[in-house]
Amino acid sequence: MFQGKNFLKEIDFSREELEYLIDFSIHLKDLKKRGIPHEYMKGQNIALLFEKTSTRTRSAFTVAANDLGAAPEFLGANDIQLGKKESVEDTAIVLGSMFDGIEFRGFSQQMAEDLGKYAGVPVWNGLTDEWHPTQMIADYMTLKEEFGELAGRTLVYCGDGRNNVANSLLVTGAILGVNVTIASPKSLFPDEKLVKMAEEYAAKSGAKVTVTDDAVKAVENADALYADVWVSMGEEDKFEERVNLLKPYQINKELVSHIKGDYIFLHCLPAFHDTETKYGKDVAEKFGVEEMEVTDEVFRSPQARQFEQAENRMHSIKAIMAATNGNLFIPKV
Structure with a gap:
């Protein structure tokens, strides 16, 4: 097998x-x-x-x-x-x-x-x-460790909805019975074929698949908030475009204030939550942004599980x- x-x-x-x-x-x-x-x-x-x-x-x-x-x-x-x-x-x-x-x-x-x-x-x-796929086993392992069961839990991903992490989270969650929401600008929505695939799996598992450009509404019932870098490897020339496009999807104190219950924060790392990296310094100097996909406050909060996730x-x-x-x-x- x-x-x-x-x-x-x-x-x-x-x-x-x-x-x-x-x-x-x-x-x-x-x-x-x-x-x-x-x-x-x-x-x-x-x-x-x-x-x-x-x-x-x-x-x-x-x-x-x-x-x-x-x-x-x-x-x-x-x-x-x-x-x-x-x-x-x-x-x-x-x-x-x-x-x-x-x-x-x-x-x-x-x-x-x-x-x-x-x-x-x-x-x-x-x-x-x-x-x-190897990231997904670690991610959903972390979710199961935290909540005991996967089925019926809700994971919300905020950021670039067409990258490999978003693709894998959406489909894997749908297979496992986890509700997955992708919150991203419409121009960065996942491919329609991929969403349809996820919906077919979700119909069998009882999960719910959602793609939206409304980050505030997306996070309301989140058990887990997930962030990834705004610019993937090989797309470094798109920093300015992505920074401007994805600012409304940053996971920050204001956004998490809309979550109704307890939640955990996940990130596949590396994370640009401060200016302690060359990339972080360059972006701050060029675009005036010192924190990107997640703020340092959320990254270091009691809800943060990204290092347990990394060990996993x-x-x-x-x-x-x-x-x-x-x-x-x-x-x-």
Whole structure:
């Protein structure tokens, strides 16, 4: 069921399978905290292919592989020839003959799919321009840890509604029975085909899918507020446009005051909540904006769970790798 399977996008898995991965992540986190070994992939070698840089994804895959008894090998953008001097198919065949599993973090979803098609070993998507499936297991794991159950909870995403995180949150939530609202400018609404897909999943799970440009109304019943950077990797030339367009969707004290009940704040990081980064300083100097998608006040508030969420990247990635390549006994789900 999981063994030998790729993890490339959420829609390749059933609700029961995604729920299993979330619960298994929580279990492995407990084992880690109690110092109980869980070397389900002892003796394996794992390739980590990174076209796009990362802090959390690289760290999470490295620590997860080590905890599982596997040896990770990092291959950065300057180390691989994917689609440049060597075809994806040829690269996949070679790496698949040497490694027991391959992580890919890059731009093209098709490249991830092709790696999975030709490698002959499990391929895990660490992020592409279309989907961010490993992030989703961590995100909904964090939500379940906080509230106990997922079904019927409401997650509200504020910002660029067409990026990979928004896509994945919308569809994964719909599969899991979580109500998901995307609050963004109309020009940045998710693709209509994606929304329709989410609505079809929601009809089966009982979830509600909402896309709106009214941030205040969107957050009223939120259990979780989610922010992401206003400018994704590869779109740095659009800073001014995005800053002006997305200011009304900033998660700040005024916006959260409209939430009727208790809530948590989530962010996949990095976050531009102050000017302690080069990007933050540049934006402040050029556009007079010292906080972008979330204010420092909300980022540091008691509701903030972004660092627990970040830690959960490691536990959830460990669960994904172990389930697909760890020879586990997993009852049919």
